[in-house]
Amino acid sequence: MSLIKLPILIDPHTHCRDFEQNNKETFETATRAALAGGYGYVADMPNHSHPIVDKRTLGELKDLAEKQIVTDLGIYLGVTPQSVSEAEKNFRECEGEVRGLKIYMGETTGGYIVDSDDDLDKIFRTWESNKPILVHTEDKSLVKALELAEKYKRNLYVCHVSRKDELELIDKFRQKRKNNIWVEVTPHHLFLSDKMSISPFGQMKPPLSSDEDKEALWMAVIKGEIDTIGTDHAPHTREEKMGIKPPSGVPGLETTLVLLLRAEKEGKISREKIIELTHNNPIKIFNLNKEKYDRAEVVLVEEEFLIEENNLKTKCGWTPFKEMRVSHKIVEVNFDGKIGYKDGEILAVSGSGKIV
Ligand code: DOR
Numbered sequence: 001m002s003l004i005k006l007p008i009l010i011d012p013h014t015h016c017r018d019f020e021q022n023n024k025e026t027f028e029t030a031t032r033a034a035l036a037g038g039y040g041y042v043a044d045m046p047n048h049s050h051p052i053v054d055k056r057t058l059g060e061l062k063d064l065a066e067k068q069i070v071t072d073l074g075i076y077l078g079v080t081p082q083s084v085s086e087a088e089k090n091f092r093e094c095e096g097e098v099r100g101l102k103i104y105m106g107e108t109t110g111g112y113i114v115d116s117d118d119d120l121d122k123i124f125r126t127w128e129s130n131k132p133i134l135v136h137t138e139d140k141s142l143v144k145a146l147e148l149a150e151k152y153k154r155n156l157y158v159c160h161v162s163r164k165d166e167l168e169l170i171d172k173f174r175q176k177r178k179n180n181i182w183v184e185v186t187p188h189h190l191f192l193s194d195k196m197s198i199s200p201f202g203q204m205k206p207p208l209s210s211d212e213d214k215e216a217l218w219m220a221v222i223k224g225e226i227d228t229i230g231t232d233h234a235p236h237t238r239e240e241k242m243g244i245k246p247p248s249g250v251p252g253l254e255t256t257l258v259l260l261l262r263a264e265k266e267g268k269i270s271r272e273k274i275i276e277l278t279h280n281n282p283i284k285i286f287n288l289n290k291e292k293y294d295r296a297e298v299v300l301v302e303e304e305f306l307i308e309e310n311n312l313k314t315k316c317g318w319t320p321f322k323e324m325r326v327s328h329k330i331v332e333v334n335f336d337g338k339i340g341y342k343d344g345e346i347l348a349v350s351g352s353g354k355i356v
């Protein structure tokens with residue numbers, strides 16, 4: 001029985017839910033799912049039932065999360081059309097406590113889209129920080145984000161790139177080298193495509209793309225054009241997904257590492273690349289404590305099995321990767337000097353994670 005060890009994973013893109021959406025997930029269940037999937041750090045997206053946009057909402061999130069988390073947690077500040085007028089004050093008061101600023105430049109869960117040119121210009125101008133501006137973009141809004149980041153020399157982190165034409169566009173802007181542009185890809189865009197009939201459980205934003213796009217994403221991974229893998233873990237209940245208007249989003253924290261290791265076995269990605277995308281690069285981009293996360297590790301055993309829903313720790317209890325064959329099982333996760341997960345059980349105590 002051969003064991004393998006990897007440094008613990010860092011997820012720059014998780015939706016922990018909680019608040020009025022604690023039927024979908026809570027900080028506790030999200031971070032338990034994270035630990036079971038080999039993650040020691042997740043960064044929470046601000047599109048909560050009430051968005052995290054200022055000192056007050058940031059404080060509420062911290063109060064709610066700190067007693068629950070079993071991994072470390074990062075926070076992003078959000079900005080909505082309603083909060084733009086207070087941008088200067090909010091950014092000044094919150095910049096030190098967050099890992100970056102998230103802007104929804106496309107319609108998605110929560111409905112916090114900012115699409116006025118004036119608002120967007122003001123946001124990019126006012127965020128005078130080296131910490132990245134993260135963008136959810138679809139179609140035309142990607143050009144806008146790239147142009148504004150270049151205009152104000154801001155560090156830009158493009159979430160969930162899913163298509164070949166987006167990669168080409170980003171490449172053009174990168175050649176000018178005026179600012180940092182980091183690119184994230186999700187496990188669902190790497191491992192699923194629009195040919196698979198898994199709707200509504202495969203409905204997310206941006207939607208699953210063609211096999212050609214998927215291949216372009218893998219090529220970009222190999223060529224070094226992708227910086228991180230963000231799970232975009234976005235749980236919704238089974239009932240909601242099966243309703244007449246299913247919400248967009250899929251869970252991903254518990255399946256990403258094993259899927260990547262299967263891809264390694266198939267010769268699609270190297271072990272070094274997996275570590276770069278899930279550990280080294282997120283630590284660098286978000287300026288995290290390298291020593292702490294370098295010491296933490298995930299132990300896996302080589303064993304073929306099918307991904308099953310009844311073993312999941314996420315509260316939503318389903319996965320779009322159901323019944324996919326994988327080649328490794330996570331047996332132990334060591335985090336912060338302790339065994340946090342072992343053989344299906346979470347041993348880490350609620351509240352043991354830190355907000356950083
Ligand atoms: O599919 C998605 N779900 N895409 C997003 O950008 C947001 C997320 C969510 O919060 O449900």
Ligand code: ZN
Binds near residue numbers: 108136159160205206
């Ligand atoms: Zn998004």
Ligand code: ZN
Binds near residue numbers: 013015045232234
């Ligand atoms: Zn997201």
